[in-house]
Amino acid sequence: MLRQGNAQGPVVLRGTAADRTLPERLGALPVFGANGAVALHEIANIRLADQPSVLLRRDQSPVITVTARAAGLTSQQIVDAVNPAIKGLNLAPGHRIELGGDIEESADANAGIETYFPFALLGMAGLFLWQFGSLRKTAIIMASLPFVLIGASVGLKLSGEAMSFTATLGLLALAGIIVNNAVLLLERVQEERDAGRDLKDAVATAAAIRLRPIVMTKLTCITGLIPLFLFGGALWRPMAAAMIGGLALGTLITLVLIPALYALLFREKQTASAAWSPNSELTS
Numbered sequence: 445m446l447r448q449g450n451a452q453g454p455v456v457l458r459g460t461a462a463d464r465t466l467p468e469r470l471g472a473l474p475v476f477g478a479n480g481a482v483a484l485h486e487i488a489n490i491r492l493a494d495q496p497s498v499l500l501r502r503d504q505s506p507v508i509t510v511t512a513r514a515a516g517l518t519s520q521q522i523v524d525a526v527n528p529a530i531k532g533l534n535l536a537p538g539h540r541i542e543l544g545g546d547i548e549e550s551a552d553a554n555a556g557i558e559t560y561f562p563f564a565l566l567g568m569a570g571l572f573l574w575q576f577g578s579l580r581k582t583a584i585i586m587a588s589l590p591f592v593l594i595g596a597s598v599g600l601k602l603s604g605e606a607m608s609f610t611a612t613l614g615l616l617a618l619a620g621i622i623v624n625n626a627v628l629l630l631e632r633v634q635e636e637r638d639a640g641r642d643l644k645d646a647v648a649t650a651a652a653i654r655l656r657p658i659v660m661t662k663l664t665c666i667t668g669l670i671p672l673f674l675f676g677g678a679l680w681r682p683m684a685a686a687m688i689g690g691l692a693l694g695t696l697i698t699l700v701l702i703p704a705l706y707a708l709l710f711r712e713k714q715t716a717s718a719a720w721s722p723n724s725e726l727t728s
Contacts, residue, residue: 451498595689
């Protein structure tokens with residue numbers, strides 16, 4: 445193969461078996477030109493060297509790809525392991541090292557989630573505002589979302605798993621589940637108040653009635669996630685750990701937080717006016 449810059453073309457030589465196997469015999473081969481024949485070694489330097497059969501490029505730049513499989517490790521764990529070694533390398537000018545494969549795909553996916561997740565939150569808030577017609581109720585529901593992150597973080601910490609793309613997907617799923625708890629509680633509180641109960645009794649009754657269904661539902665979800673956590677491998681274990689932690693801690697916090705916030709935001713103002721009746725007596 446003859447290369448000139450980025451162009452390359454095939455070169456075919458014909459000769460006897462001895463000429464093809466002995467490099468020194470190769471230099472004596474005649475090369476015919478306009479001025480006659482000359483020996484090959486007179487116009488070329490002949491040496492044995494390894495050359496790539498294919499030149500790979502990425503983003504119009506030459507690239508050498510090194511691939512590896514690390515069983516039992518997530519992409520983030522691999523990044524944390526190789527980054528110190530990469531930073532210690534002294535690269536020649538014009539050379540750089542980039543991480544690709546699952547690492548690159550996870551980074552792109554996380555960037556997409558970070559970009560569009562705020563719009564998803566705004567959409568959720570808009571739906572709740574449309575459903576309940578109350579800014580206070582919408583604020584109560586949205587206030588339960590940060591506790592999803594707390595529960596998921598505890599689950600990842602206790603299990604020793606890293607925050608990965610699948611764990612992020614678990615967080616998104618948890619957001620909908622925990623918000624559902626808040627919606628059920630608020631609807632029951634409103635039913636109790638419509639039935640004539642005062643604020644304190646309505647909140648306490650609704651929390652007591654919804655406690656068992658919510659807890660049993662979340663225990664069922666956690667039980668279903670245990671096989672995924674035990675046998676899901678490095679890819680799915682972070683997701684299962686995040687969801688189990690978020691369901692356990694997030695549900696418990698929500699069962700206390702939502703009634704407390706409702707009682708706080710919807711408390712009735714006490715008036716200090718005195719009631720008058722015909723039997724009242726004036727004293728001086």
